[in-house]
Amino acid sequence: MAIDMGWPGVDGLGDVVRVLGEWQHDGGPVQVHPGDVGWFWRFGAERTAQATRTWSRAGDVLAVGLLDGADLLRLAFAPEALRDEELARQVAEDVSAPERGVLLEGKVYIEAPAGALVQDLLLRGGWESGEPWTPLRRDLGAPVPDPGVRVEAIGPEQAHEWAAVLRASFDGSTFTDERWHAMAAGVPYTGARCLVVRNEQGEAVAAVAVWPAGEGRPGLIEPMGVHRAHRGHGYGRAITAAAARALQEVGSSSVVVCTPSSNVGAVATYQSAGLERLPEKRDLYRDAP
The missing domain is CATH 3.40.630.30 (Gcn5-related N-acetyltransferase (GNAT))
Structure with a gap:
């Protein structure tokens, strides 16, 4: 046919x-x-x-x-x-x-x-x-260590904070509160979560969205960013670990992410959080x- x-x-x-x-x-x-x-x-x-x-x-x-x-x-x-x-x-x-x-x-x-x-x-x-x-992947069959930082799930009332961290994480980003609300209203957002890491002063310093694909299937990190004013403190590793724990809680079998090989910092961050590099x-x- x-x-x-x-x-x-x-x-x-x-x-x-x-x-x-x-x-x-x-x-x-x-x-x-x-x-x-x-x-x-x-x-x-x-x-x-x-x-x-x-x-x-x-x-x-x-x-x-x-x-x-x-x-x-x-x-x-x-x-x-x-x-x-x-x-x-x-x-x-x-x-x-x-x-x-x-x-x-x-x-x-x-x-x-x-x-x-x-x-x-x-x-x-x-x-x-x-x-x-x-591509990088971490199996979620074993416990994921606590990230050791304050992690918060973001709802509509905190969308502006998540959006602000994302804008401060990527050069040229135009992400807005309105785009967060559009994303959260989408069919794929069922079961998804947006997380932030807060520092000791309570500021949101890193953000991630995690997307399950159903129980027993790989979940995705997309995107993950650390505020440019708060880099070098391990927040990227912490938010990635928090993302893995969130996916584990909803039954995902593994966490996957894919990033340009030229972004060596991102690759290193994901590896530091326990993700293993797959063939390019x-x-x-x-x-x-």
Whole structure:
């Protein structure tokens, strides 16, 4: 049967989140997670729907794409479809042809899970290897040590504090209270938590969002930041440990995160909190004339 590419629309986003959750398992590659959709939801449901693509056969969704910006498509595949040739060829055709409305002209990027056949097809079709990324994972089968700091779960009344820490953690961030409320209203936020670490003066100095994918499945950290005025005190390690404990409490099997390999500080912070580096993966890019 033919592979069909579609746009789920706002009403279909719940199904997309559900299948992405079902595709997460500890033996599989780190790929687009329900939490990635949840974090994107800060822009609102309509924009999230516009950024989402699905590839289906006979009504069964086999691949999902999330346009994380105008020039980056992040892909996830059903575990049994990673090497499905018909699916891989259709996805490769759709992402390589600007008229299909997935990626436009110019320099564009694809992030696909390790081992996906679509990577091989794109490389053969002229795409090139790009930036290396480092996935990290920590098993949650054993107790996670107490982070040793004051950790607080953030609700709507404290959204401004979480937003302020995030803005102070990433250069150029435009995150606002309104975006927190939009994110928290999204389908993927069910079971998710936003946490802050407070210093001895009660100031929020680090922030994280944690996203479960269901009991017995990997949970995601996205994003995690430490206020630039409070770095060097171990708050990144502490908030990461707090995130792992929060995911463990809701039954996640492990905690995963992925960061550019060039961000050596972030990689070191995650490792200091007990996450283990997995083999690097590279995105693919095409620089059209």
